Amino acid sequence: xxxxxxxxxxxxxxxxxxxxxxxxxxxxxxxxxxxxxxxxxxxxxxxxxxxxxxxxxxxxxxxxxxxxxxxxxxxxxxxxxxxxxxxxxxxxxxxxxxxxxxxxxxxxxxxxxxxxxxxxxxxxxxxxxxxxxxxxxxxxxxxxxxxxxxxxxxxxxxxxxxxxxxxxxxxxxxxxxxxxxxxxxxxxxxxxxxxxxxxxxxxxxxxxxxxxxxxxxxxxxxxxxxxxxxxxxxxxxxxxxxxxxxxxxxxxx
Amino acid sequence: xxxxxxxxxxxxxxxxxxxxxxxxxxxxxxxxxxxxxxxxxxxxxxxxxxxxxxxxxxxxxxxxxxxxxxxxxxxxxxxxxxxxxxxxxxxxxxxxxxxxxxxxxxxxxxxxxxxxxxxxxxxxxxxxxxxxxxxxxxxxxxxxxxxxxxxxxxxxxxxxxxxxxxxxxxxxxxxxxxxxxxxxxxxxxxxxxxxxxxxxxxxxxxxxxxxxxxxxxxxxxxxxxxxxxxxxxxxxxxxxxxxxxxxxxxxxxxxxxxxxxxxxxxxxxxxxxxxxxxxxxxxxxxxxxxxxxxxxxxxxxxxxxxxxxxxxxxxxxxxxxxxxxxxxxxxxxxxxxxxxxxxxxxxxxxxxxxxxxxxxxxxxxxxxxxx
Numbered sequence: 001x002x003x004x005x006x007x008x009x010x011x012x013x014x015x016x017x018x019x020x021x022x023x024x025x026x027x028x029x030x031x032x033x034x035x036x037x038x039x040x041x042x043x044x045x046x047x048x049x050x051x052x053x054x055x056x057x058x059x060x061x062x063x064x065x066x067x068x069x070x071x072x073x074x075x076x077x078x079x080x081x082x083x084x085x086x087x088x089x090x091x092x093x094x095x096x097x098x099x100x101x102x103x104x105x106x107x108x109x110x111x112x113x114x115x116x117x118x119x120x121x122x123x124x125x126x127x128x129x130x131x132x133x134x135x136x137x138x139x140x141x142x143x144x145x146x147x148x149x150x151x152x153x154x155x156x157x158x159x160x161x162x163x164x165x166x167x168x169x170x171x172x173x174x175x176x177x178x179x180x181x182x183x184x185x186x187x188x189x190x191x192x193x194x195x196x197x198x199x200x201x202x203x204x205x206x207x208x209x210x211x212x213x214x215x216x217x218x219x220x221x222x223x224x225x226x227x228x229x230x231x232x233x234x235x236x237x238x239x240x241x242x243x244x245x246x247x248x249x250x251x252x253x
Numbered sequence: 254x255x256x257x258x259x260x261x262x263x264x265x266x267x268x269x270x271x272x273x274x275x276x277x278x279x280x281x282x283x284x285x286x287x288x289x290x291x292x293x294x295x296x297x298x299x300x301x302x303x304x305x306x307x308x309x310x311x312x313x314x315x316x317x318x319x320x321x322x323x324x325x326x327x328x329x330x331x332x333x334x335x336x337x338x339x340x341x342x343x344x345x346x347x348x349x350x351x352x353x354x355x356x357x358x359x360x361x362x363x364x365x366x367x368x369x370x371x372x373x374x375x376x377x378x379x380x381x382x383x384x385x386x387x388x389x390x391x392x393x394x395x396x397x398x399x400x401x402x403x404x405x406x407x408x409x410x411x412x413x414x415x416x417x418x419x420x421x422x423x424x425x426x427x428x429x430x431x432x433x434x435x436x437x438x439x440x441x442x443x444x445x446x447x448x449x450x451x452x453x454x455x456x457x458x459x460x461x462x463x464x465x466x467x468x469x470x471x472x473x474x475x476x477x478x479x480x481x482x483x484x485x486x487x488x489x490x491x492x493x494x495x496x497x498x499x500x501x502x503x504x505x506x507x508x509x510x511x512x513x514x515x516x517x518x519x520x521x522x523x524x525x526x527x528x529x530x531x532x533x534x535x536x537x538x539x540x541x542x543x544x545x546x547x548x549x550x551x552x553x554x555x556x557x558x559x560x561x562x563x564x565x566x567x568x569x570x571x572x573x574x575x576x577x578x579x580x581x582x583x584x585x586x587x588x589x590x591x592x593x594x595x596x597x598x599x600x601x602x603x604x605x606x607x608x609x610x611x612x613x614x615x616x617x618x619x620x621x622x623x624x
Contacts, residue, residue: 050451054318055461064459070449072321073461075344078314081306085318086449088302089276089326093451111314114307 015039017048017068024062028220028227030184031060034127037194038098039067041201051094052086054079056108058100059133077108080115083122094205096123101142102132105165109141116174119209123200126167126212129219130238137222141165144241149222167214168247177208178249181242183216185231189244196246203249211249216242256431261396261421262287264432265329265355268403270295271437275324276302278315283367284423285331285357309334313341320350321460323448325407325441329355331423332373333364336381342416343382346477347462349447351410353403354388354418357426360585368585369423369508374562377420378536385474387481388416389488390536392506396430402533404435409488411445413480420535422558424508424587481537490533491542495521499528501600502546504567505556506532508587513556516593525601535563543570552576552605556593559583561612576605579615592622 014020017039025031042048051069055061057076064071074082079097087095104112104126115122131149132138138151142165145158152161171179178200182193193215200211216238218230225233259267266288269277277296279289289305296303302319306312312328319326330338335356345352358373360366375381378390389409393399399421406417444450449458464470494514496502505513510531517529530546532539546553552575555564561579571577580596582588 049453052449052451061463064461068452068455068457070452070457071459071461072318072449073348073459073463074317075314075340078310078317078341081311081314082318082321084304084311085276085278085315085320085326086322088304088315089319089322089324090450110307111311114311117307118304 015043017043019066019068021066023066025059026221028218028230029059030215030217031127033184033190034125034215034217035063035066037190037197038096038125040194041198042069042094044198045201047094047201047205050092051096052090054083054086054095054097056097056099056103057134058103060098060100060127061134063098077103077106078111079103079108080111080120080122080124084115084118084120087120087122091121094123094201096125096201098125099127100133101126101128101130102140105141116171116176116210116212119175121204121207122210123204124210124212125197126214127217128214128242129217130164131219131222133219133222137219144237164241166242167212171212171248176210176212176248177203178211178213180246180250181214181216181244183234183239183244185216185218185234199249208249214242256433258429259396259432259434260287260427260429261399262357262426263291264396264400264434265403265419266291267295267434268400269327269353269407270299271435272404272407273325273438273440274301274327275440276319276326277328278304278306278312278319278326279328280306280309280312280330280334282309282331282334284359284369284426285329285334285355288329288355288357288426309337310341313338313345316352317341317345317348317350320345320352321348321449323445325411327353327355329357331357331359332361332370335373336376339376339382342388343384343386344462345416346382346386346388347384347473348460349414349477350460351414352416353406353410354416356418356420358420358422360583366585367423369427369558369587370583370585371422371507371509371558372562372583373420374535374557374559377418386477387484387536388418389413389484390418390420390534392533392535393419393421393425394507394511394531396425396428397432398533399425400432400434413484415480415484420507422508423585485537488534489537489539489541491539492531492533493528493542494531495528496530496546498526499549500526500551501554501597502528502530502550503554503556503593503597504530504532504543504563506535506563509556509558512588512590513593515590516597519590519594520597525597527597527601532563538566538570540570543567547571547574550575552578552600554596554600555579556588556596557581558587561615573607576607577611578605579611581615
């Protein structure tokens with residue numbers, strides 16, 4: 001058998017729902033990975049034409065440039081409220097928000113908690129990179145104790161600015177369809193994160209309430225680390241404060 | 254349909270419902286709450302979405318999302334709540350999606366009180382949210398007029414892809430008056446082309462207010478301004494009373510206009526040739542009629558339940574050609590017709606000037622009255 005005769009099969013290709021263009025994200029950032037996972041899940045579920053995304057303010061503000069689906073752009077932090085409005089008017093659509101940690105865990109805490117407490121039937125994709133990326137790396141509620149940022153130059157003092165915001169604590173009393181945290185570093189974690197996203201969208205479309213996946217993501221630019229070092233920091237330091245796993249609606253239940 | 258005795262807030266809620274309201278998102282605040290309460294019962298009854306939001310911030314952003322679906326949607330609030338909505342209103346204006354806002358204005362600034370006032374004029378008419386945008390602002394002076402303007406508010410919002418605000422002071426919201434409600438209209442079936450719905454066959458729609466490229470943003474600003482010019486040309490509404498032979502004219506909107514009408518009628522009985530101009534659209538402002546009146550009359554008196562907010566717009570039109578005096582009560586104090594009549598007597602019986610500050614003169618008179 002010559003090389004030309006070896007049967008080939010496609011094991012990896014670009015999801016059609018993702019537009020063929022270069023993203024504006026920094027080297028080593030995993031917004032692109034998160035986009036791809038969401039795109040794959042929407043395609044595999046046959047929800048592409050039924051999906052409406054709600055973009056947020058932060059590095060992913062232009063997410064709608066990369067997806068060939070309907071999108072609206074929310075004010076900073078207000079994506080869950082906007083998604084509520086869309087989902088209530090179009091209850092058979094797949095409505096999801098895509099938010100960062102500055103957006104969701106700080107300025108938008110009111111809107112996400114409101115949506116969660118109502119059991120709003122939306123999916124929330126929450127990308128946590130422990131800082132405000134777009135404005136150049138300021139301290140966020142997710143910033144680790146001791147972590148240096150441009151607004152915590154001496155390292156975050158948890159006694160004054162709080163411990164990292166954790167979804168498993170914040171929403172412990174809420175009735176939610178799904179709540180999980182994955183990481184976008186390493187093939188095994190990425191595969192696991194995709195399963196979480198799939199589960200969230202499935203439970204959301206099964207009207208089980210608000211479904212929410214946090215995705216830990218490295219931010220080499222603002223962490224002042226080379227991409228590989230940033231991955232190490234995520235796995236070694238970030239996961240100490242943000243353990244991976246399913247907290248609600250998971251298999252363990 | 255027969256008239257019924259009905260509270261302003263309830264009447265507007267029911268009128269909106271009958272005009273084909275498809276989604277309501279709100280938050281309780283006095284003196285607006287009956288509007289939300291009425292819809293909390295009626296919307297589910299008709300299988301239409303009603304959400305009591307976590308805050309006015311939540312409510313306006315729910316409306317923002319819902320408006321992006323091209324459906325007929327609204328929210329309502331009162332002054333402090335409307336302040337909280339300003340962020341969302343700017344985004345909605347920037348995204349060019351239609352919605353109706355009802356502001357049942359109360360005394361301020363700050364927490365103020367829950368009594369009727371008109372202190373939101375500047376915030377509603379001249380912006381409030383950031384950036385250059387305008388809202389169509391309708392100012393009813395009775396429960397019936399509020400009912401009649403409700404369906405119009407939706408029609409105008411959708412025609413121009415803009416925000417229409419029904420700005421009614423607390424007395425219109427809280428007062429019970431006989432009013433005839435319109436018949437129930439069927440829900441619209443057509444979806445506007447721009448609305449998000451899910452991208453069938455790659456037919457993708459994005460609704461956003463961001464334009465990082467300044468020239469592109471300016472194109473959008475120009476589009477908004479041109480649309481506003483069109484609104485100014487076509488949508489001015491006002492009511493004139495005794496203007497034909499008037500030598501003096503009172504200008505007032507909403508409840509202040511209605512109280513002024515009582516005073517104008519009393520003055521007419523005394524033989525004073527005075528009329529009333531009551532803007533129904535305070536935005537677009539009835540510039541042309543005011544300009545025409547300026548040529549004819551001796552002096553104007555602006556009456557408001559604030560410190561002279563529309564007063565500045567009147568002065569911009571009159572441009573010093575005739576004296577414009579001001580009388581206002583603030584803080585939720587509603588003027589009596591005889592207070593306005595006293596002002597009319599002063600306007601007619603003493604020499605008037607275009608010099609000096611009418612506001613200073615008013616404050617000096619008010620200080621004598623209320624100590």
